[in-house]
Amino acid sequence: MQDSLSLPVTQKSVNINAISGHICETLASIQQQHPESIAEKYRKTLWHKAESQSVLKGKLIARFSQVADTRSLLATAKKYLQILLAPEFVNSPQFSKLLLEIQQLTSTQKPALPSTNAANFQPNANINNGSQPEAGIAILLLDAENLQIDIETEKLLQNTCLYPLQIKVAFANWRSMGKKDAEFHERGYQLIHVPPGKDSADLKMATVGASIFVHYPTAKEILVCSSDQALTHLRNTLQAHGLTVYQVRKQGEYLTVLNSKTGETEKYSLVSVPEIPTMEEFITNLKELTKAEQERTGNQWVKLSRLSALYQENYNLKLSQVAATHFPSMKASDIFLDYPTEFAIHKTSENSQIYITLFGINEIDRSSSSNTLISAKDIAIPETLSDINSIEDLEIAIVKIVESLSAASTIGYVFVSNVGSEFHRLYGKPITQLIKEFNLGNKFPKFLHSCASLKVKKTAKGWQVGLIK
Numbered sequence: 001m002q003d004s005l006s007l008p009v010t011q012k013s014v015n016i017n018a019i020s021g022h023i024c025e026t027l028a029s030i031q032q033q034h035p036e037s038i039a040e041k042y043r044k045t046l047w048h049k050a051e052s053q054s055v056l057k058g059k060l061i062a063r064f065s066q067v068a069d070t071r072s073l074l075a076t077a078k079k080y081l082q083i084l085l086a087p088e089f090v091n092s093p094q095f096s097k098l099l100l101e102i103q104q105l106t107s108t109q110k111p112a113l114p115s116t117n118a119a120n121f122q123p124n125a126n127i128n129n130g131s132q133p134e135a136g137i138a139i140l141l142l143d144a145e146n147l148q149i150d151i152e153t154e155k156l157l158q159n160t161c162l163y164p165l166q167i168k169v170a171f172a173n174w175r176s177m178g179k180k181d182a183e184f185h186e187r188g189y190q191l192i193h194v195p196p197g198k199d200s201a202d203l204k205m206a207t208v209g210a211s212i213f214v215h216y217p218t219a220k221e222i223l224v225c226s227s228d229q230a231l232t233h234l235r236n237t238l239q240a241h242g243l244t245v246y247q248v249r250k251q252g253e254y255l256t257v258l259n260s261k262t263g264e265t266e267k268y269s270l271v272s273v274p275e276i277p278t279m280e281e282f283i284t285n286l287k288e289l290t291k292a293e294q295e296r297t298g299n300q301w302v303k304l305s306r307l308s309a310l311y312q313e314n315y316n317l318k319l320s321q322v323a324a325t326h327f328p329s330m331k332a333s334d335i336f337l338d339y340p341t342e343f344a345i346h347k348t349s350e351n352s353q354i355y356i357t358l359f360g361i362n363e364i365d366r367s368s369s370s371n372t373l374i375s376a377k378d379i380a381i382p383e384t385l386s387d388i389n390s391i392e393d394l395e396i397a398i399v400k401i402v403e404s405l406s407a408a409s410t411i412g413y414v415f416v417s418n419v420g421s422e423f424h425r426l427y428g429k430p431i432t433q434l435i436k437e438f439n440l441g442n443k444f445p446k447f448l449h450s451c452a453s454l455k456v457k458k459t460a461k462g463w464q465v466g467l468i469k
Contacts, residue, residue: 013065018105019077020060024053026098027084037089041276041325070106072262075162077102082159096164136220137166141209142189143201143226144172144180147250151187156268160246160257161221169208171201202226206234213241223248223257235260276317276325280445280463281432283339284420285315288430290343290358291421301346304333304354339461342417358421385427391438398423398431399453402465413457413464416445 028048030037038047045052060080067073078099082090089095138161142149149157158165170189173196174181181191192208194200205226210233213219222238224231225248235245239260247258255268277285289310293302308319319332327334333354336343346355382388382397401422405414423431435447445463448456456465 015070015106016061016064016073019073019102020057020064022102022105023060023077023081024057027056028053030085030089034089037086039084039086042084044326069262071162072264073106074099074103075160078162079159099162136163137216137218138163138221138223139167139212139216139219140165140169140223140225141205141212142168142170143205144170144177144184145201146226147248149225149248149255153255153268154187156255157223157225157246157248157257160266161223163220165223167216167219171205171208173200202231206231209234210237213238213243219243221246227251276322277315278445279326280416281443282322282326282335283342283462284417284432284444285430286311287342287358287417287421288424289314290356291425294358295425300357301355302357304336304356307356308332341461342415382427385429388427388434391440394434394438395451395453397427398448398451399467401426402454403467406466411466413466415461416448416456416463416465419465420444 024047027038031043031047035043047053047056060077063076063080064073067076081095081098085095138158140154140157154165154168168187168189169192170184171192171194172180174191174193176196185191192204194204205224209222209224212222221244223246224234227249231247235247238245245260247260249256249258253269257266257268259265286307289307290302293306293310294300312318319335323330323332323335327338330338333345336345336356342359344357344359346357381400382393388394388397398419401419402414405418405422406412420431423429427434432444435444440447440450445456445458448454448463448465453468454465455468456463458464
């Protein structure tokens, strides 16, 4: 099968449906037998459910329909699988087998596929089928003087390739690179030393790279990593021998990868992406931002667009990014519907903006503490933020809030997000920011676990906290 083979429209549609269906069925089978092989953020999705498979299949078909040829189709399918499956599975022989199954489905004559179901699924099974296509490898050539790539960037480049990255070669005058030689050696690179001089590493890379296919006859793809423009001849030589060449360059905060065969360019940000918060932290943050905006404007209803902008400004994340992580099939606005005890939503018409508000929280009566756990110990309750000067002061303030909020509760517990919102209202500062300043990390539930006066439990709707009596 040629890499750039274009299929008739009807056959392409059949292949796309077959591949999309196979991915959905495989995902459901893997989850039933080995749920740990699903990527952590997608394990809660019930992939065997018809609605989950329908949503995923729709997205796959829509994306696959945009590609021009079978090679691009295989690359897109691989990227989706790397997102949905755990790294341990992606690095296993079974993943290679799955890719081969998908490759077979791009054939105009669809062969029978071995079933990747729960009964015979083995993550570490070896592939031994003489009828399967010849295996290939990808090779990375790096001008380490001109371009530095870390482990995460290397993973991005691996995801660009259809074939496994087996050989990595780095060129540099290692005497001038400090301890970089030890670092690259630890990461599995073959190190080639060059004398000092302008373009010395590039010239050596071009010399070695021009005959790389002779030493590695199974090579199918070459990653040429250098920001220097002088490697055009190397690219042309490798392409003339049927290899796919990826030109990798750094431009500012981005890494660009040009597929010299198709002309397609992919761009990756080198800026680290903020960690996606847990749902409990996310809801707490949203409530704090909503409360602060209500107080600023004097209006109880906050536009969803304004809340989204505030969240991105404060946490460098979009609401849609968090929603996609925890609820792949939901929109950002659906999150508020899923937490009816914390938020209310209002729309004046079908096409109007969405407005968000919080359910009211009873005021804390600071004067009614004569019979409380804290007053019984004759400990002063912090009245303002300036009164909280220690971890003990912080715990006292939180205990008082939990006590007041849980007074009307029949179960003796309140949501941690409510406690965070009330703390912000009383003291004018997010609780997560304060615990970070005390060097306690930024996980509010984790801090509550450390408080001797409090007990914490996790429910389907989020973390809850109560008093130890």
